[in-house]
Amino acid sequence: MANKNLTRAKKVKNDEFYTQYDDIEKECERYRDQFYGKIIYCNCDDPENSNFFLYFANNFKFFGLKKLITTHYDSERPTYKLELTEEMIEDGAVTAECAKKTLLKGNGDFRNQESIKLLKEADIIITNPPFSLFREYIAQLIKYGKQFLIMGNNNSITYKEIFKLIKENKIWLGYDVNKTMEFALSDSYEKWSRIENGVKYGKVPAISWFTNLETDKRHQELILYKKYTAEEFPKYDNYDAIEVSKVVDIPQDYDGVMGVPITFLDKFNPDQFELIGSNRWVGQDEDGVYGRSSYLNGKETFKRLFIKNKKVSK
Known part of the structure; x- marks a missing residue:
């Protein structure tokens, strides 16, 4: 059991990299009409580090969202959920303090029942999920019939489980695909390409957006x-x-x-x-x-x- 926990901890560390604001904006702004009036759930996003919460909080009114929900995983302790509605937004910058914070009983794993309950409530799931769990993550979205816009490695196209969904027209690529992207890294990373203001950054090749939201380019x-x-x-x-x-x-x-x-x-x-x-x-x-x-x-x-x-x- 100890070895399994160590392996899982290592995978978690290797999955800790954070998408830059500009990369989120570049993709998500293309779906404005499809976001209107929807509940968006970012279920792999710590508001203290993730730009997904920041981007959708800043653009809550621009997209006409109904609600924004975020949760994140912590291997050592229970975490929390943040919920943001239009009534909570005051004039000026939107921060995590504007949102309603509720402690979770569990650790925020997307497979936990607490997270699944929020998943069922949401209309669209948008995040950068753990790449090591990409197959399992996609399977859950399909199981519950959710619309989604998520990031993944382009090579996952040839995974048996993912390719089957592509072939069945249940998932396709978004607009920004097969790109080398730069991510902010956790302090535990031993390799990085640069450090800015004390934050490590690393380049990851072959990153694509995967979705089942409608796109113009696929026609x-x-x-x-x-x-x-x-x-x-x-x-x-x-x-x-x-x-x-x-x-x-x-x-x-x-x-x-x-x-x-x-x-x-x-x-x-x-x-x-x-x-x-x-x-x-x-x-x-x-x-x-x-x-x-x-x-x-x-x-x-x-x-x-x-x-x-x-x-x-x-």
Whole structure:
């Protein structure tokens, strides 16, 4: 049991990094109409460190929110929830002192019954969840039928559980995707890129926003100009699909299965393309979702998504 607790404590420390205000604003301001009149719950956010609370408190009236709720996890002690409504906001800057603070019985873990009760009350969940628990976190949101806008590593696209949801059109990418972002780090981190005003900052690659809120970009058609040739687009050794190494090179006239980089999801329009599978584990099933990776001329390829063009132009 002691070893399990130490492992969990280490994971918690490794998950403690805080999103910068500008990165939150850049993504969230695009959903203004969808936030209106809603209860937003940030369930992995300590108001003393998290900019999610600060951003939505500052923009409470701009978005026309009904309520803002925040909770956070503490491995050593019970924590609290903050609730903010329009009646609590006074003229001037909005701070945590404006909100109603209520002590929790538990430690604020998003899986606790107290947190789940708040989750059920909320309309939209917005946060930067623990990346080590990303699968479990997403599963909970889907289980309770919640709308969400959360951050995660872009490589989680190929996780079996996450890819299934993407394929079923239950989750997709937001606007700001696959970016290297700079986060504020807890004091426990031994590596960082810079220190400013006593705060450590570190750069984390391949960060994306994941959501089931509607976005304009997922209905924009990708302009295709290439023509298929067998020489330029060879077939895999172990899977009936052609290799397309760049999204921009997707041939407009090919009606079969194509393997494309996972960055394709940033351009994925479900009306234009069908998402077939992933090459992460080709071999165990016909969809290419489980098994070995794909091979080309005897060499293993990079991560690929398998797609078909619904609007082939000959």
